[in-house]
Amino acid sequence: MKRSLFLGAVLLVTVPTAPADESIWGFSPEGAAAERQWEARFSALPSADSARSYMRRLSGQPHHIGSPGGRANAEWIRDQFRSWGWTADLETFQVLFPVPKLRRLELLEPTRFVAKLQEPAIPGDPTTSQPGQIPTYNAYSIDGDVSAPLVYVNYGIPDDYERLERMGISVKGAIVIVRYGQSWRGIKPKVAAEHGAIGCILYSDPNDDGYHAGDAYPKGGMRPAGGVQRGSVMDMPVRTGDPLTPNAGATDSAKRLDRSEAETLTRIPVLPISWGDAQPLLAAIGGRVAPGDWQGGLPITYHVGPGPARVRLAVQFDWQLVPAYDVIARLPGAVEPELWVVRGNHHDAWVNGAWDPVSGLVAELEEARALGALYREGWRPRRTIVYAAWDGEEPILLGSTEWAEQHADELRSGAVAYLNTDTNDRGFLDLSGSHVLERLLNQVAAAVTDPETGLTVQRRLRLARIGNAAPTGRDAIRGRTDLQLDALGSGSDFTPFLQHLGIASANLGYGGEQPGPGGIYHSIYDSFTWYGRFGDSTFAYGRALALVTGLSVMRLASADVVPYQFGALVDAVDLYAGEVKQLLASKVDEARERNRQLDEGVYQAMQDPRVPETVPPRDSVPPFLNFAPLDNALAALRTAAGRYDSVAAVRLAREGPMRAADLAPLNAQLVQVERALTEPAGLPGRPWYQHTIYAPGLYTGYGVKTLPGIRESIEQRQWSTADAQIEVVAAALRRAADRIETASGMVERLR
Ligand SMILES: [Zn+2]
CATH class of the missing domain: 3.50.30.30 (Glucose Oxidase; domain 1)
Structure with missing residues (x-):
């Protein structure tokens, strides 16, 4: 905390604010003007006091899945949504707990x-x-x-x-x-x-x-x-x-x-x-x-x-078997109702859970209250907005997974994005998610003010990333307009949406100041009293989270053209492809070096004979793998993405309305791009995980493995699987490139 406040204090006086950019990615100039007005109205509504009062209530008793407190919270959340003008119901599953x-x-x-x-x-x-x-x-x-x-x-x-x-x-x-x-x-x-x-x-x-x-x-x-x-x-x-x-x-x-x-x-x-x-x-x-x-x-x-x-x-x-009570609330879409923007946070906790999950949930509730107010004032989102409060996240993402599996067909055909929050604290915005959302999330993060420094939350995060980067990595951060999103592994409810169904997803929340909340994680001490003393005591970050997530939902739901940008996807996959090649090269070097040291007797010479350790076994040196299919597919994706991002920018900058009849098929095409990155056969040995770019590691758990099929095969020295997985990823990238090419043609034909 000391370090970051110091950063903020210095930079407040030295950094000029960027000139205001009136465009919003995905919106026509007329659409952006209307959107700005509704966003200004929205941004005035979320309140720290409301967030605090929800937390006092929702963390007031133990509320794990299957408990009376859990059910009471689910019913109360449902009733709040209804009072704010949403249709809301409990959807119940019976799960092993x-x-x-x-x-x-x-x-x-x-x-x-x-x-x-x-x-x-x-x-x-x-x-x-x-x-x-x-x-x-x-x-x-x-x-x-x-x-x-x-x-x-x-x-x-x-x-x-x-x-x-x-x-x-x-x-x-x-x-x-x-x-x-x-x-x-x-x-x-x-x-x-x-x-x-x-x-x-x-x-x-x-x-x-x-x-x-x-x-x-x-x-x-x-x-x-x-x-x-x-x-x-x-x-x-x-x-x-x-x-x-x-x-x-x-x-x-x-x-x-x-x-x-x-x-x-x-x-x-x-x-x-x-x-x-x-x-x-x-x-x-x-x-x-x-x-x-x-x-x-x-x-x-x-x-x-x-x-x-x-x-x-x-x-x-x-x-x-216990009932999992998911709260599912909706505001109907006025123009493309079959396209859904889904936003969720779990409501169950291990015990009282003021930080995990109520700190994220109260932001979601404040967004919902504000969006309900806008709806009553005449705001009509183009697409359907679905707000969910999941039960049973703690045991193993029970409520979200069962709902995603139950509604898989509708979600595969129509989900635009899934936005998740979970815990929230003070500090830096965690900007993680599918790279097609990178432009959207950066524009939003540049529009919200950080409560502690007065910088935009994007600016504070950029400076923190520069401060934390290795010296060789700093210029890459400085040289990019947008902050690169971190890739998602697992650890919260986005997993079934992103990695099982292939829905572009993000996970948002503030944190990172030290010492953080790790010491009360999943204990009875994660309480309202603890949060008031050591968490986001003023709920200023609860409000800031409601703004970041709420504005993202509004843009995803109302943009004329679904606000994906594909250059960021290319940059990310290019980076990951370089990493897996480097991983293989380093395995070759390590094996050669280890064997050389064994031949020289290095390990034997370094032993203390009183506490002996055996020498490591000889390594077989990995074979060359053929990365050409990956490189070729990536080149095709780069061409397609470059064309789309530029034709979309040109068309979106032009005055004059676009016809709904032309936009609907374009948007239906765009939402399939992330789905194209999934492989129906799944990852090696775990068919449920279908995304070819992002997965939780088999031996790290929450930690992400990007290009997981290739990367984990190399880590586990399964060379023929690695070869096959290069082709699987290449095919997924080619499918995505085809979808993007088709979308570019549709943009060019927009009148
Ligand atoms: Zn949680």
Whole structure:
């Protein structure tokens, strides 16, 4: 926070404001003039006080999926939409949501200790002592009762197991204790099971989000000794949503798998604990001292094991079906009603969830109130606007995935975009999404003022990116008109829309000032009291988020021509293509260098014989791959995108109305461009994920893998798959280029 305020203070006085640009991408001059008037009216409406009052109410009781508080919130949100002039209903699905019946973790040897598995209430934070809190657990862990020696595996990512192997330590038949961080939590038990572990304990190390990062709650905002991160451990990189109804909406009558057939549950039992519970377990582990970068923030020396610590881990769940109540609200489109602009935020939380998700939800509600007011004053969006408040995001994007699967046909044919928010805080705008939306989102970000610096939110983000970039990357940021969007991995409700259905999507929210909200994530301390002290206390960023997202929705819904620009897509794919080529080249170099060092005896010479590690095995040097199809398809896409962006700019700058009868087929064509980037057969080994440009990583979870079919095949050294995936991506790019060419012809024929 200090750093960014300093930046702002200096730049406020030195940077002249850019001249006002009256054009809005996608709008004719007449359309833009009318749009500006409605936008000015809209921008006056969202209020920080309203956002605060919604948060007080919506975070006032625990409201996980299936709870009375969750249902009450869904009904209240629906009624708010109705009172603002929207049609709004609950759409209900029946989804598998396990809740714990038994949780037991004890140290059996060399001493005895029973883990508390309970987050203590905090005096002065009234909701922390409420009844109805869901216990601390990981959703979609299987049932199990295992006793075994304990092994500490650092963050539990594949590299950590390679290191263990070189130390001669196996986790076969062991229970592993893993710290949160570095990968999505669901990856940790997956990798542990792949290496033969029979149980997995996750804990929050104070180095990562506790007292090393800042004062613990309630003195500061970070994780206290008893704080636990709940969360899903489902195999999300394979598919999201209800494990029993893959590819179909989980309606009452849906065909369900037996639980034993569900692919996405864990293979071993998993339980999350606090550092207070972890410390006696870690302290009891003997064997080798853990490597220096494996040492955490507790006042002990971390050892790897196995043993002499031996633990029992027992978990049992009630594998119930519960209703997921999605709130779906609509304002009808006046001209192209079959084209939908969809905007969503989840309403369920792990407990009270003031930050996650209510801080994003209150922005959505303020947009909805304002859009409802505009509608009553005569504003008529060209396209249909759908606002959703999803249930069951926390277990594994249940409400959004089931709705997207249930309405897949309508969405594939008519969805213009999906705009998501989730958590919101102070700081920098997170500008992530499909690159066809880059121009739109930049124009909007340049029109909204940052509450703390008085700069535009786009300007503040640009300066932060320059400040954070490597010296060689700074000029690239300075030299571009628009900020490049970050690519989306997963972690919130955009995934089924973007990566399953191929709908251009964005995820928006503010954050990034330190120390952030990581310390209360998924705990009972994510409360209204915490948010008022350590979050966006004035709700100025709640208002700013409502402006960014609301203006984006208005432009997507009312632009004469759907406001995509394709040059940014070309730039992004070009960048990613360069990265995967570089990845292969670096694998070749690494393999050659490793083998050379083995021949020279480097590893052997560097050993300390008292703590030996085996030398790494020889590498096979990767073959050349043929990237020509990718390069050719990218060239075709570049030509098509350049033509479209310029003919559209020329036509949109011309005075005179465009005929609705000409625009409708053009817009129907444009919305199919992102769909063309999907491959119906899906990614290797995970057919549900169909986008060829963006996916969550198989071994990173939330972290994005761009050109995932190619990139992950190279990472996993599957060379023939990589070759085939180059052709798959090339075909997708050619399909997109064809769509864009057709759209260019239609623009040229517009009168
Ligand atoms: Zn969330």
